[in-house]
Amino acid sequence: MIEANNLAKRYGDKTAVNGLTFTVRPGIVTGFLGPNGAGKSTTMRMIVGLDAPSSGTVRVNGKPYAQHAAPLGEVGIMLEARAVHTGRSAQDHLLALAATHGIGRRRVKEVIDLVGLRQVAKKRAGGFSLGMGQRLGIASALLGDPRTVILDEPVNGLDPEGVRWVRNLLRGLAAEGRTVFVSSHLMSEMALTAEHLIVVGRGEIIADTSVADFIDLASSNTVRVRTPQATMLHDLIAGPGVSIHSDEPGVLTVTGLDTDHIGTVAGEHRITLYELALQRASLEDAFMQLTADAVEYKASTTTERQPA
Numbered sequence: 001m002i003e004a005n006n007l008a009k010r011y012g013d014k015t016a017v018n019g020l021t022f023t024v025r026p027g028i029v030t031g032f033l034g035p036n037g038a039g040k041s042t043t044m045r046m047i048v049g050l051d052a053p054s055s056g057t058v059r060v061n062g063k064p065y066a067q068h069a070a071p072l073g074e075v076g077i078m079l080e081a082r083a084v085h086t087g088r089s090a091q092d093h094l095l096a097l098a099a100t101h102g103i104g105r106r107r108v109k110e111v112i113d114l115v116g117l118r119q120v121a122k123k124r125a126g127g128f129s130l131g132m133g134q135r136l137g138i139a140s141a142l143l144g145d146p147r148t149v150i151l152d153e154p155v156n157g158l159d160p161e162g163v164r165w166v167r168n169l170l171r172g173l174a175a176e177g178r179t180v181f182v183s184s185h186l187m188s189e190m191a192l193t194a195e196h197l198i199v200v201g202r203g204e205i206i207a208d209t210s211v212a213d214f215i216d217l218a219s220s221n222t223v224r225v226r227t228p229q230a231t232m233l234h235d236l237i238a239g240p241g242v243s244i245h246s247d248e249p250g251v252l253t254v255t256g257l258d259t260d261h262i263g264t265v266a267g268e269h270r271i272t273l274y275e276l277a278l279q280r281a282s283l284e285d286a287f288m289q290l291t292a293d294a295v296e297y298k299a300s301t302t303t304e305r306q307p308a
Helices: 040-047 090-099 105-115 130-142 160-175 187-193 211-218 230-237 259-268 283-290
Strands: 002-011 014-024 029-033 055-060 075-078 148-152 179-183 196-201 204-210 222-226 243-248 251-255 275-279
Touching: 002 040, 014 040, 014 055, 014 196, 014 204, 029 040, 029 160, 029 187, 040 055, 040 148, 040 179, 075 130, 090 105, 090 130, 105 130, 130 148, 130 160, 148 160, 160 179, 160 187, 187 283, 196 211, 204 211, 211 283, 222 259, 230 243, 230 251, 230 259, 259 275
Parallel strands: 029 179, 029 196, 075 148, 148 179
Antiparallel strands: 002 014, 002 055, 196 204, 222 251, 222 275, 243 251
């Protein structure tokens, strides 16, 4: 479990993290989301003692990270996958880490096999692709068989098979009762992997909720109806508080009524329905909508060239 209480970090007159309070619980995958510059990396660094908080506290499995006698067995961390001696092989890198905690060669071999690096275990890490480096970083995080796993952008650079492997790995770790805290910019993947979200912007909490509830915050409860009797259905369901639009023949977009009501009216009047579906926002849509005011760096939307 990770417990942050009023956590803050200031660099001179800039506040990177401003009073974050949250709990990451075991047994589920918790996604950590936010625009660039939101304070995610700084927060993760404070959790594992790489940055000291300006104020507030953070505990992992009941203690500050530095107070754990064998931290690799408590917390597995990947904040920068390329933080490895480029002249060492993957195997030697893991053996060096293992030696600090009395972890045997058998465990090193297990994690090498787990992440799929057996064929390149004796090759220098400096020659690894981005995806291979990610796998080595994940192996390092899992080396101590930790109760809590913290990964920053774990699928960055992985191919589709690797992305699915990470997804199943994280779900499996959570199913074993471990705490899994994952940062990512890939909204589509986070929607498939995480059950809970902590969303930050400009160093402050925007949301601390389930994935489903976060999406609901941005969904407009609009219903899409496709029917050959669109005009008849339109007239039957129109009324106060109901908005109906039709952007293409035979299709109605309805706001103000739920699918049950529309389906009941259609059934009573023997109207054929080809489609009746609630239109929900995607996680990406919800994220963009709810963090719009917290984006620090925005690209221009115009392609107009400036005069020389």
